[in-house]
Amino acid sequence: MNKLLKPMDCGVLCMLLVSFWTGCGTSVQQPVVRPPQIQGASHVGDQVCADCHQAITDVFASSAHARFKVPGAPAGQAGCESCHGPGSLHAQSGMATPAVIHNPRREPGTCLDCHQEIHTKLRLPNHHPVLEGLLQCVDCHDPHGRDIFRPAGGPFYASLNESCAPCHQEQARRFVFEHEAMREGCTECHDPHGSIQSKLLVQGDANLCLKCHAQVQFGNPSDMLIGKVPHGQKVQAGSCWTAGCHTQVHGSMVDPKLRF
Numbered sequence: 001m002n003k004l005l006k007p008m009d010c011g012v013l014c015m016l017l018v019s020f021w022t023g024c025g026t027s028v029q030q031p032v033v034r035p036p037q038i039q040g041a042s043h044v045g046d047q048v049c050a051d052c053h054q055a056i057t058d059v060f061a062s063s064a065h066a067r068f069k070v071p072g073a074p075a076g077q078a079g080c081e082s083c084h085g086p087g088s089l090h091a092q093s094g095m096a097t098p099a100v101i102h103n104p105r106r107e108p109g110t111c112l113d114c115h116q117e118i119h120t121k122l123r124l125p126n127h128h129p130v131l132e133g134l135l136q137c138v139d140c141h142d143p144h145g146r147d148i149f150r151p152a153g154g155p156f157y158a159s160l161n162e163s164c165a166p167c168h169q170e171q172a173r174r175f176v177f178e179h180e181a182m183r184e185g186c187t188e189c190h191d192p193h194g195s196i197q198s199k200l201l202v203q204g205d206a207n208l209c210l211k212c213h214a215q216v217q218f219g220n221p222s223d224m225l226i227g228k229v230p231h232g233q234k235v236q237a238g239s240c241w242t243a244g245c246h247t248q249v250h251g252s253m254v255d256p257k258l259r260f
Contacts, residue, residue, distance in 0.1 A: 036085035036102040036110055043086045046079040052091075053080075056144050063145030068114075083110055083143065104138065111137040118193050127194030140164075140192070161186055175251025179258060181212060182250065189249075209240045 050057040060066050060079065068082050081087055083104055090101035104110040108130050112119040122131050129135050137143075140163045164186045165172035172186075181188050189208060190200040197204035203211075215224040215231070223232040237243040246258045254260065 035082045038085040038089065038100060038102065041086035041089040041100065043081050044088050044091055046081075048091050049080040049087060059145045061145070063143065065143055066145070104143070105136060107133075108137045111143075121191065121194035124194035124196055126196070126198055126200055128192060128200075130193075164192070171250045173251075176253045177256045177258065178251045179249060204239070206235050206239050209246075210235075 046057065057080075065083065066079055068079075083102070084090075085102040087101060093100060102110065112122075121127065130137065161172060161182070168186075172182075186192070189202060191202050192200065195201060201208060210226075213226050215226055217224050220232070222236075223230060224235070225231065234243060234245060240246045241249045247260060248255070248258045252258045252260065
């Protein structure tokens with residue numbers, strides 16, 4: 001006579017079933033994201049694109065998009081046509097009719113189909129106005145890989161700040177007393193796509209600053225030293241930039257403590 005499985009036995013059985021199902025792979029046979037489709041057009045391959053767009057294809061190999069390939073896609077769909085759609089009509093028209101090719105510069109849908117986590121962030125309360133049509137992904141990102149050839153050179157974060165600087169000139173200008181966090185890049189404090197915090201901050205309280213500014217505890221558990229200055233009561237008054245202290249968080253022309 002079979003005995004009923006104990007609750008723990010059922011849990012183990014469920015785990016084994018999940019492991020078996022996961023190991024066998026998903027039951028979805030088709031990719032969730034498909035490249036753009038253009039009615040009546042067929043794929044021609046990257047070389048045809050290169051015949052006219054040589055300046056772009058010369059640097060495209062340095063882009064992560066050059067490695068993109070939809071599973072089971074026909075030849076030629078691994079590069080240009082994975083974002084722009086099949087290019088036969090565009091090539092035949094001699095580029096006289098831009099409507100027969102998909103241009104992600106005009107709308108972010110193609111980018112967001114793949115970068116769905118970014119699409120989610122753009123719907124948060126504070127976000128860059130991409131979905132509203134006031135900004136496009138290519139205004140900040142180069143999908144073809146030219147960033148690696150920027151004349152300014154330097155580390156990745158330096159070029160990252162250059163992307164923010166054209167719009168946020170006041171924050172990105174040079175200061176007599178700089179905030180060292182600016183050397184790490186704007187995204188050290190801000191999420192450029194969206195956040196539940198104001199100013200696109202990754203964190204809305206003093207803990208944002210305390211990640212970098214080490215604290216030394218002394219006396220009571222609530223007391224701490226930051227830069228040899230007691231901050232226990234100050235931290236309880238609000239965030240570092242709203243408690244009336246370090247209001248010039250990007251840098252100051254007159255004060256090394258960024259207070260004004």
